[in-house]
Amino acid sequence: MPLLTDKVAIVTGASSGIGRAIALKLAAEGASVVIADTAEPPIEGGESTATLIEQASGTAMYIKTDIAQWNAVDALVAATVARFGRLDVMVNNAAIYTSTNLIETSPEQWSRVIGVNLTGFFYCCKRAVMQMRIQAPLNDVRGRIINISSQHGMVACPGDFPYSVSKGGIVQMTRQIAVDHADDLIVCNAIAPGKIITGKPGVANDPDALDYSRRRTPWPRLGAPSDVAGAALFLASDMASYVTGINLMVDGGWMAG
Structure with a gap:
């Protein structure tokens, strides 16, 4: 049987x-799965995430959401519960960055990055817990929160001050949340990706930066989004019911080196 049969998840x-x-x-x-994002077309091109899921006979819907706005997050969870009846897994992934150090970062850039990466996660976690606390547990768990942090929540991200600070806050x-809401039967964990190759434009795929990451990562390849997805599946499933409060590294051994 699939690991998440009858479960309902939001992924920002x-x-x-x-x-x-x-x-x-x-x-x-x-x-x-509810797809929450500010725009539906993927950066990589191709069909939308919800369309791909439906083409594979899965169930999905897209809801336009700016997680930096409490009213948007409130509406997201309300619409999810109205459609599917409950919320089992909240995956907080949406994030932005500025690639600026302390001196270069303007107050407006700081506010925007913290507004999405930290305040937005606070809104999503708060609203998810509000829902999870009032629903019946399944296999002794009322709900699960998975926060996507970063190895840059533990070590500095050179030249990206607000992003690193926000990721440290997420950890x-x-x-x-894991400690405060254990009695509510809510599991909360983070995943800290290392260098993951995505279609994201800009400095993330700078050739020099990629070369450095390859030399710095012990495993003989860089990460793919599917590597992080596998960790998320584990934490979203009943295999991980006594795992809470951790920051799971998915980094090819970077932090061990």
């Missing part, structure tokens, strides 16, 4: 990249 930032891979993986294992947010 799921139109492209890592979020898209997670949504496809959860749907392939039987979950009904601590994950621990706090």
